[in-house]
Amino acid sequence: MIKTVVSVGLPVDERLQIRKSTIAPKDLTGGEKRICIVTGTHGDELEGQYVCYELIHRLNSQPEHLKGIVDVYPALNPLGIDSITRGIPAFDLDMNRIFPGSEDGQVQEQIANRIVKDLSGADLCIDIHASNIFLREIPQVRVSEMTAENLLPYAKRLNVDYVWIHAAATVLESTLAHTMNMAGVPTLVVEMGVGMRITLDYGNQLIDGIFCLMKDLGIWDGPVITPKEPIISSDGQVGFINANRPGIFIPKVEHWMHIKKGEVIGEILNPLEGKVEETLYAPFDGMVFTLREYPIVNSGSLIARVLGGEF
């Protein structure tokens, strides 16, 4: 069943509508668990779109195994997705920096608040992101140190390659995930793939993991895979490689590839002068879990993140 979570009038003959699809067993007892799959907060992150489609498709093809409620929200920022805009069009702040929102605030803050209210009471929420147009990410769950103890048991079952436990930051207190976690809804942030693209393999991998979690919660009693054991890291083992020169970046390594300390990650080239502006090296032995996808770089542009260690 399709439900409208938010509906706000736009100036000329149109409404901004945030919709969700609720998939539930025919006969409800009232004691069902509920999982929410949300995505499309950033209009340039599309990996979650396929996940939403395929998840609903699989659920509908085996309704006899569904024992709980699955709410799927494909587009929290529908106008952003439609216009290839990362943020909410004509609004300055990143949508994932205005939660929990407020009924007293601007329209966008009201919208954020209504989303939070609609998600409230769920037993689990999965917020699917797709990096941005600049960087490609392996399928991973990101949790802050503060929420790690509570969220790790869920994250390990989601069939991702990697769980990144990162330091808490004040600014991240205004994300949807932080808001929901503080409100008692365990919420996992998934990052995978790259902006403006859909990576089917990653999507299918994540969907398998979502079914594992749904089985754990008693929402699904059909067959599931055995989820892969993710690598779990804290901030201390992650190295950031940033450009120090502008130009075009050409990678010399593959994404999710093992590298040795001092190995060349890539070069920044000058297309006018035909020279190499900068060569970037691995800071230690490890695995490249983030790799620049968009070639044009400024000084400071993130090129790669390396997870230190032997894998």
Added chain:
Amino acid sequence: MRKELIFRMENTYRDALNIYGYHFGIGEKSTCIVGALRGNEVQQMYICSQLVRALRDLEKHGNLVANNEILVIPSVNHSAMNIGKRFWPVDNTDINRMFPGYDQGETTQRIAAGLFEVVQQYNYGIQFASFYMRGNFVPHVRMMETGYENASLANLFGLPYVVLRKPRPVDTLTLNYNWQIWNTNAFSVYTNATDQIDEASARQAVAAVLRFLTRMGVIRYNSHAGFIATTIHEEELMNVRSNEAGIFRRKVEPGEEIHMGEIMADIIDPCEGEVLSSIAAPTDGIVFFAHSQPLVMENAVLFRIIRRLHE
């Protein structure tokens, strides 16, 4: 006057970003004034340009008080300004959400770090800013309530209002917030324009800064005493919303006194021209903020009113 290059970032496809500072006087680092951190803050840059002109004249005539140094940085993000964008051209990030910056981080973190290293050395920091809600304000001085703010100093600008804002997580990366945290008395000055030049409010802003510098014993200048400011807390402002979407026809201006029941604006059907809704004032008071775009969404904040205040 001494013009100094305070930050430079090279580029492949266009000229380097050069951020210039204009120094007046020598001695203790007294006051730093920052203009356009965003590419559409033309009014903010213009005000700084007029301050540079005025300070140059004051210096020439020996009217800077000994052992005081003033720094003015009219424009930071002219890479965006020159191409009609508000945020950083490549990744659309906001330099004013990157403080205190990180010199090994992403591009706009590096710009913020380069700037902050210089501006944090001053006792007083004045920023000409624009707000995330687009519209017109009554000229005012805005401060974050960090616990370090000094509202009585803000009074010395002689502008009609001083506004105190409780910082939200997203505010913790602004220049104003970080200035305060790093022991600079920080003030954000808002006039009633951003993308357009408003001569009257620009003159008022220049006069306000010169008045402040005179009262702090930094310059010798004879100016009108200005206003004894009314201090308001942002959460006390009353929002007036649109109950329809359409064309916005404003009937009152920022600074005007309004009475309960008075019609403040009409919302008009964008195709048929009929008045869909007349927006009545919910209280007596002074209009502090007014929406300025010709179109409005449903539920948008059209006005913010200082309740029960009279001219």
